[in-house]
Amino acid sequence: MHLLTPNHIQLVSACYPPSSALPTAGPDYSPNSQELSRLTYYAANRPGKISKLGSELDKRIKVDSRKAAAGNSRARATLLITLAIFKAIAAECRRDLALLSPALLSSVNATLSALPTDLEIAARAASVFTAWTTYTDGLVIGGDQRVTEDYMSCLQHFARLSHIDLADHESRNRTRLVGLAALASAVNSEALFHSQTHFHKQVQFLMRAILPLFFQVDVSVLDDQLADIKEQPNSPILDEFRSRPTLERRAASIHLHIDGDAGPTSADVANTALRATSSLLSHTNGFQASAVVKASLDTLDEMGGWDKVDHCRWLAERSAEWTQYQYRYGIPTRLVECLAECQDALQPTARHSTLAAMVTTVFTSPTPLVNLSTSDIISSLISITLRRLAVSSEDSLLPALVECISSLGTHVYYADQIQDLAAELISRLVIVEVNGISGIGKANLEPARIQAVRSLLAGLLGLIHAADLHDAGKDPEDEKKAGGTAATIPHNSDPRTSNEGHIRPSRRTKVTPETWQDTLSLLCDREYAIRADYAKALVEYIEMEIPKLGDKTDSDGVKRPRPIVEGPMHQASTVTALLYGDSTTRFLNALHAYAYALATSPTLGLLSSPSSPERMTPAPTANGEEVSASATEKSDVQSADRPSISVPPRSRRTSLISRLLKDAPSRLSVAGRVAADFSDIGNICAVLTAVHENLPVRSLLIGVPMLAALERATRASGELEPSTASVACAIKELVAKTWLVIGKVWNCPAVTEISQKALSALPPAAALPHLPDWQFGTLQPPQQAIPFPADLALSGPLPDIDTNTLLNAIADSQCVQEATGLGQADLLRRLDGAEWTANNAFRESMETKRRFESFSGDGLSPLVKVAPTLMHTENLSMQSLARSARAVGVTDLREALEGRSSMSNPNLAGRVPSISTLDHTSSVFPDGFSKLAPTRSRPQQRAKPRPGEVKDVLNKLGIGRPPTVNGSAILKSSFPGLQKTQSRTNKNPPAFPPYTT
Structure with missing residues (x-):
């Protein structure tokens, strides 16, 4: 019995040229155009036949693939023609593409599996795959397991072609372009984004294929190709996909370069890879962008690309730039999470340092990162820093982590952001200062504490400086040339001025003195490396950050009254702040208390150090007796080992500070020693100079009594020992130089003349050391202390500084009287330091008068x-x-x-x-x-x-009448009249009853 051939098979067979013409069908290998039109018209008008057409074509492709793999040239030609028919049907039947998807993806997978090295067949298969990705809605991915598996297999095949390595340079680039073209079509397809479960798998395939191509060319080549993409957004290989509706899209025609033309270069391959990656990130949300970053990091692990730091930093910066504006925060967040995952490694690897460099690069880039949780980021970075210090106090990753913390200040999005971040850093700094780092042995406890304090302090100062640069709006190119954190935090620029030199108002809230005041105890830390770093940080804070509120000098450093700005209202506010205390006044009181203690105390630090020889000397008490440092150390250790249940940590810290300040003697003994070094005196001089130059009114009324008390402390009752004489001479030089600054600031020639005479009267000795150089946003090597000179030549007792004459001269200054609103007698009474002590000044910094609270x-x-x-x-x-x-x-x-x-x-x-x-x-x-x-x-x-x-409210709070015993109240009432009335009306109330009326 003769069976008729089905109509759809006849239409498919008619599209092929005669068998004798197949060997000469190249190089186009295209079906008969007229018969192909009949076939596509038939398929478009009969959707029920699409599945049968797909099955027929799939069967022919699998048969021809096996024959072509065995070397059959006719089967190879037929295979190329069948793939062209498949693409035509997919383009015409785009509305019903889901019916054709199983056969199409199965055919492409079978073709690439059978002929993995045939470039021409791979290009034709990529064209079919691109047509499908252009028109599909992606619903079959995840819904049909067989289709999903074929789709994933196709991605793997094209990914293999994208990074194939061949000996012939031209063939290698052509093969890579074919694979990249197919992957780029998948990136622009809904099939990638429909299923979140399969999104991660697809991204893994994509990044394994694309990312190695970036690392095979120089960063300069990538920048050039990126600039070319911005000038010509349309790809020469791919047409735009997602910018048009599905029915209006045009599938790209992937073809090979014509023989005889110049072959593609590595730059062309990099260009295509850049387009695919930028398109991928530009279409992702925050969760998907994080998945792309994770896939990139996994690829770097597999390929060992962490050693190429410049490429990794470039990738991180461009990833943030390509991601949508509202989802960019996911890039640095994921990088920090990956850095935290490997924080417990015994030795830092290239992965650690490169990840930290990538985080810094993203933060210092001009790309805005809205919705970024800066508080969570800085908390994570601080935790990583402390964890690395717990592993090793000399960990090589610390400088990179400090740069990460500092670079976070380049993104300021609300006024109090830097204030909040600084408060978080300072709170951790205070805890580490007293308690050290938990989970570490006693032998490494002190080195880890020193390095932790220095690291957090460097990060704090770099954070503020980076925020000033961000606030000033400097040119990023100029910032890169200046140096500093990574490439954008210069150490020698004034962030308050722009390129034109004019001052710009700050758009952020400055770090308040209340917040910074908790760090002042670091000025008296037992380790000089911390004291030196903090002195420099304190000077920078006073010069750049502390609120001036009109209390500042002119450009030449002289304080001149301004009739309008500094009128009676300004004088009134200044006197009110001094009498009742504002934040800056309390800050200056505490600062001068610590400065005095640093210059005169026999012991430093909130807890005694067992290894410092200076602290083994006797320490005089208030009654003139001497107690050994070992006894003091024992009491300190005992107080440190007490349970913290009875005393809150903050109260305990305040008590330790009060004890430190009480130990500061009012007068140096003949054989007494101080725990400070010669370089500490120079640091104090730099701090006091900055205070008087930037806060002249407040520092005059608060600091001059301290200077008088400090000079009085150097007046010994007998002949000083050589070591004590060196200390006293350095302190006198400190006092004289500070008075010299005061005379210059207030334009008072009498004070300047007396100060210069006092300096010339001192015996010749080494000049006070200067503050160490500082590069913001970086962790500098620890500073070494300079001891007091031992060869001080004394021909007699040290000359005293005429403090009374200096006080009379400054109080008689018309400029000082106009600025403060006080007369000469009031100024003398205020400036006299006869009753000034470090402990009283510290109390003034902690307490606020009741009257000012009511105001x-x-x-x-x-x-x-x-x-x-x-x-x-x-x-x-x-x-x-x-x-x-x-x-x-x-x-x-x-x-x-x-x-x-x-x-x-x-x-x-x-x-x-x-x-x-x-x-x-x-x-x-x-x-x-x-x-x-x-x-x-x-x-x-x-x-x-x-x-x-009232009854309901008090009953909810558990508040009732006080209990009574035998008719009388146990607690003494503040209102005896009311209590007596209540006792007469109700003689025996129950204990703690509900409140009744």
Whole structure:
């Protein structure tokens, strides 16, 4: 019985040329155009036949592939024609491409598996694959297991072609271009992004194929090709895909170079790889971009590319640039996570250092990184730094980690960002200063602590400096030439000025003195390397960061009054700040206390060091007796070993600081020694110079009493020993040079003349050392201390500095009187340091007077504080009044209910009419200012709360009447009259009952 051939098979067979013509069908190997049109028209109008057509073509391709692999030239020609038919049908039946997908992907996979080295067949198979990726919606990936496996296998084949290594340079580049063209089509296809599960696998194949191509050319070649891509966005090989709807897209025609033409170069291959990678990252979200970064890092592990640091840094920077604006934060976040994964390695590898360099490069690049969680990043970097120090105090990765922390300051996106990051660094710094690093042996505890403090301090200073550069808006190219952290943090530029030299206002919040004040104890650390680094950091903070608030000198370093800016209001605010304390005043009090202790104390550090010989000398007590340093050390160690349950860490630290400052003697003994070195005195001189030059008014009124006390401490009652004489001479030189700065700042020739005479009267000795050089954002080698000169030639007692004459001269200065608003007598009384001690100055830095608290609004009444809790409705105006630094407690609730008199809320004072603050004479304005007439307010009756409101609130808080024993209250009441009334009405209340009315 004769069976008729199905119509779709007849149409397919008609597309092939006669068998005799197959050997001469090249080089096009194209089907008959007229018959191909009939076939595509048939398939487009009969979707039900598409699956059968695909199966027929798939069967022919598999048969011809096996024959062509055996060397059959006719089968090879037929295979090329069949692939062309497949591409034509896929283009015409794009609406129903899902019906053709199983056969198409199976055919491409079978072709590449059978003929992996035939470049012409690979190019034709890549064209078929590109047509499918252009028009597919990607739904079959993950939905059909067989189709998914064929698709993944095709990607593997094209990835192999992309990085194939052949002896012939031209053939190698042609083969790589074919593979890259197919992979680029997959990058631009919905098949890549439809299934998140298979996205990771596809990205792994893509990055293993593309990434090695970047590392085979120089970075300069990559930059040139990247510039070419920006000028010509359209690829010469691929048409645009995702920019058009699916039905309007055009599939790329992948072909080989014509024989005789110049073959493709490595730059052409790099260009195609760049286009594919940039397209991949530009279409990803944050989660997908992180997956791409992970795949890239895994590829670097496999290929061993960590040694090529420049290529890795270039890749990290371009990855952030190519990623969408709102998802760029995922790039550095993933890099930091990878760096944290290998933080416990015993020895840092090239992977560690290169990852840190990549993080720094991303942060210092001009690419904005919005939505970046800087607090999480810096917390992770600090943890990695401390962990590496726990492994080894000399870890080679520390400088790179310091650069990472510093470079984070180049991205400032909200005003308080640097303030928050600095607070995080300082909090860790304070903990490490006292407690060291946990999880480390005693032998390595002190070296690790020193290196940790120095690393965090270097990161803190580099962070602030990088933020200033970001704020100044300097040209990135100029920044790269200047040096500093990586390529963008120069150490010799003024970030406050732009290229034109004018001063730009800062757009960020400066690090407040309250935040920085916790670090001042580092000035008296027991290790000189920390003291030297901190002295330099402190000078930079005073010069660049601390709020000046108009308290600054002119460009020539002279303080001149300005009639408008520094009028009576400025004088009033200055005196108020000095009398009642503001943040800068408290900071300066603490600074001068530490400076005095550093210059005179026999021991340094919050805990005694067992190895320093200076601390083994006797330490005089307040009664003139001497106790050995070993006893002091024993008490310090015992206090350090006590459980921290009874004493909070911050209170314990404050107690240790107070003990250090109390040990600072008021007068050097004849044979006494100090723990500081000669270079410490030079560092103090640099710090005090910066203070008086940048904060002349406050430093004058706060620092001069310290200078008087410091000079008085050098006046010995007898002949000094040579070692003590060197110390006293250096301190006198410090005091004289500081007075010389004061005279220059206030333009007071008398002070300058007396200071110069005092310096010339001192015996000749070595000049005070200068501060060490500093490169911001880098971890410098530890500084070595310079001891006091031992060859000081004394012909008699050291000459004293005439402090009284200096005080009279500075108090008599008209410029000083106008700037401070104080007369000569008031200035002398303020500047005299007869009662100044380091411990008292430290207390002034920690405590705030009550009166100033009431001025600042911190002394709110209890009723205002508890009002938002007691009110049913939301009253924003009332809640805005209850902003206090102190939490609301039981006492506040009782005072609010019982109507206790309050200085801050006169309405609760019973029937006594309140007195307005207008009837009090201002303590900050001169007497010449007019006063407003005093007024009295009408007495107001106290509103009684409804029973249900207050009772419910107090019962929830567990607050009831105080317990009684035999009818009398155990706790003494603040209001005996009310207590007696309650005891008469209810003689035997139960213990702790619910609050009742």
